[in-house]
Amino acid sequence: MTADQTPAPRSAQLPEGYRLLPEPPTAQEYVRMRTVTGLTPITPAQAEGPLVASWAWTMVRDEHGQLAAMGRVLGDGGWYFHIADVATDPGHQRRGLGRVVMEDLIARIDAEAPPHPYITLLGDPPGRALYRALGFVDSEPSLGMRLPR
Numbered sequence: 001m002t003a004d005q006t007p008a009p010r011s012a013q014l015p016e017g018y019r020l021l022p023e024p025p026t027a028q029e030y031v032r033m034r035t036v037t038g039l040t041p042i043t044p045a046q047a048e049g050p051l052v053a054s055w056a057w058t059m060v061r062d063e064h065g066q067l068a069a070m071g072r073v074l075g076d077g078g079w080y081f082h083i084a085d086v087a088t089d090p091g092h093q094r095r096g097l098g099r100v101v102m103e104d105l106i107a108r109i110d111a112e113a114p115p116h117p118y119i120t121l122l123g124d125p126p127g128r129a130l131y132r133a134l135g136f137v138d139s140e141p142s143l144g145m146r147l148p149r
Helices: 027-036 044-053 097-112 125-133
Strands: 019-021 056-061 067-075 080-088 118-121
Touching: 019 097, 027 044, 027 067, 027 080, 056 097, 067 097, 080 097, 097 125
Parallel strands: 080 118
Antiparallel strands: 019 056, 056 067, 067 080
């Protein structure tokens, strides 16, 4: 390992009965998942863009085909990649599904992007320990900002 490489985090295993899929959820599932997990609620009209314009999606379905976890990447495909909407349904939490989603998205970026992609995310308090465990660091001196609407 060279000095500029971060040690690889441990790899999560998908629990029995769950399936990992490289595709978006339905608009109804996406709107629901954002609401039940405490992400900012959105309307079905607001869901349309992310479902078709994201660089990549990963979702996990349970044994009944229900959406259990999801995440997506926004990006230009070359250098900049922003991970967003990582969420696990409350009924499926504490099973490592969020880690599986994150590892899959990162692996897809690493496999398809040129060397040294710039990967960012905004870490809400519940996910910060996971993101740090996967090697994410604070982006100081930069600070995440938003324009309220």
